[in-house]
Amino acid sequence: MTPSTTQLLGHVVAFVRSLRSEGMVVTPGQTATFARALGEISIFDPEAFFYAAQSTLLTRQEDRAKFAEAFRKFWQHLGLERFPAELLNQTPLPPKKEQKARPGEVGREPRSSERSSNQPQPVVDRALTFSETEVLKQKRFDQMSEAELEAARRLLYGFVWNPPERRTRRLKARGKEQLDLRKSFRRALKHQGELVVLEQRSRKHKPRPIVALADVSGSMERYARMLLHFLHAFSLEQTRQGVRQIESFTFGTRLTRITRTLKKRSVDAALSEVGQQVKDWSGGTRIGACLHSFNQSWAKRVLGRGAIVLVISDGWDQGDPELLAFEMERLQKSCHRLIWLNPLLGTPGYQPLTRGLVAALPFIDDFLPVHNLNSLEMLVEVLQGLERRPGSAH
Numbered sequence: 242m243t244p245s246t247t248q249l250l251g252h253v254v255a256f257v258r259s260l261r262s263e264g265m266v267v268t269p270g271q272t273a274t275f276a277r278a279l280g281e282i283s284i285f286d287p288e289a290f291f292y293a294a295q296s297t298l299l300t301r302q303e304d305r306a307k308f309a310e311a312f313r314k315f316w317q318h319l320g321l322e323r324f325p326a327e328l329l330n331q332t333p334l335p336p337k338k339e340q341k342a343r344p345g346e347v348g349r350e351p352r353s354s355e356r357s358s359n360q361p362q363p364v365v366d367r368a369l370t371f372s373e374t375e376v377l378k379q380k381r382f383d384q385m386s387e388a389e390l391e392a393a394r395r396l397l398y399g400f401v402w403n404p405p406e407r408r409t410r411r412l413k414a415r416g417k418e419q420l421d422l423r424k425s426f427r428r429a430l431k432h433q434g435e436l437v438v439l440e441q442r443s444r445k446h447k448p449r450p451i452v453a454l455a456d457v458s459g460s461m462e463r464y465a466r467m468l469l470h471f472l473h474a475f476s477l478e479q480t481r482q483g484v485r486q487i488e489s490f491t492f493g494t495r496l497t498r499i500t501r502t503l504k505k506r507s508v509d510a511a512l513s514e515v516g517q518q519v520k521d522w523s524g525g526t527r528i529g530a531c532l533h534s535f536n537q538s539w540a541k542r543v544l545g546r547g548a549i550v551l552v553i554s555d556g557w558d559q560g561d562p563e564l565l566a567f568e569m570e571r572l573q574k575s576c577h578r579l580i581w582l583n584p585l586l587g588t589p590g591y592q593p594l595t596r597g598l599v600a601a602l603p604f605i606d607d608f609l610p611v612h613n614l615n616s617l618e619m620l621v622e623v624l625q626g627l628e629r630r631p632g633s634a635h
Contacts, residue, residue, distance in 0.1 A: 378614040383463040402478040406446040450486035456554035458493040458526040488543045492531035493521035529565035547577035558597030569604040580607040587612030
């Protein structure tokens with residue numbers, strides 16, 4: 242991205258901020274759409290520029306007049322009549338002779354009549370990679386270059402992680418859930434038996450265990466490494482917060498536990514060791530057989546205390562669909578919530594019609610995409626906001 246393009250995107254972001262300050266609703270997705278639209282129109286045409294902005298950024302019909310006025314004020318300040326050539330630096334302007342300021346004019350904004358038609362307006366570069374980050378968050382992992390993948394990995398470690406919580410049976414002082422009669426009567430002894438203050442207490446909350454099962458077969462090769470970065474960042478942050486109930490597994494034709502490996506502080510060392518541990522990387526897929534191994538050997542050890550299970554796979558399965566359905570039902574009954582993350586779900590027009598997904602879908606609580614950074618951010622929010630499943634014993 243050239244400096245001139247970065248500068249233009251910086252003005253786009255500043256314009257969106259001005260719209261929000263006027264009370265208009267503009268989402269990050271609309272901002273990214275507007276930025277992409279600039280590549281499809283002639284930005285030398287101010288009218289085309291205006292209608293591109295209006296069609297992508299205007300949400301409510303009642304804001305049309307307010308939008309037009311905000312557009313005029315913002316871009317006129319930058320000099321819209323000279324906008325394409327000036328902001329893209331395609332027409333170099335001759336240097337202006339330096340003039341001495343008269344007394345009383347220092348710091349004064351010159352009148353429009355005093356401005357020379359050749360004098361460029363001061364331009365502040367407000368990009369600060371904000372626009373580039375928004376565009377990057379919406380780009381699919383399988384369409385990113387190596388440089389973009391590296392930038393996306395860095396952004397993963399900047400996520401705000403808040404682990405989902407569960408209510409325990411243990412009680413703590415204070416709160417407003419139930420009366421603490423024993424403590425209330427004990428305090429009443431100081432007041433000749435009068436219940437002056439009614440003490441209350443509430444349930445304690447603890448982080449829920451999370452178990453991730455990541456598909457590393459050949460069809461998932463374009464996504465597997467980025468998703469392992471996600472699991473590493475998640476495990477690292479939870480360990481830093483004192484939460485040690487994160488379990489990670491990979492599967493293809495066999496099940497491999499990588500929990501301890503992903504707790505290494507160095508991501509390069511962790512993923513290098515994962516590559517040595519996982520013997521079925523980029524191979525075939527037998528999801529049902531791998532889930533059978535998990536249910537038989539690991540479920541009782543890691544699915545206690547209302548665990549949440551994340552199955553990360555595109556659903557391409559070479560095994561028996563009946564076995565997959567049986568093991569999915571068994572897994573769902575053993576956990577608090579079963580979430581299937583499918584990178585293909587973010588593809589326009591995608592339908593989950595593979596044998597594996599058709600067998601698994603009846604037992605999935607949440608079916609979510611995991612194809613870009615925005616979908617991973619959405620997953621973090623979903624995990625944070627999970628509530629107790631109706632009828633669940635967890």
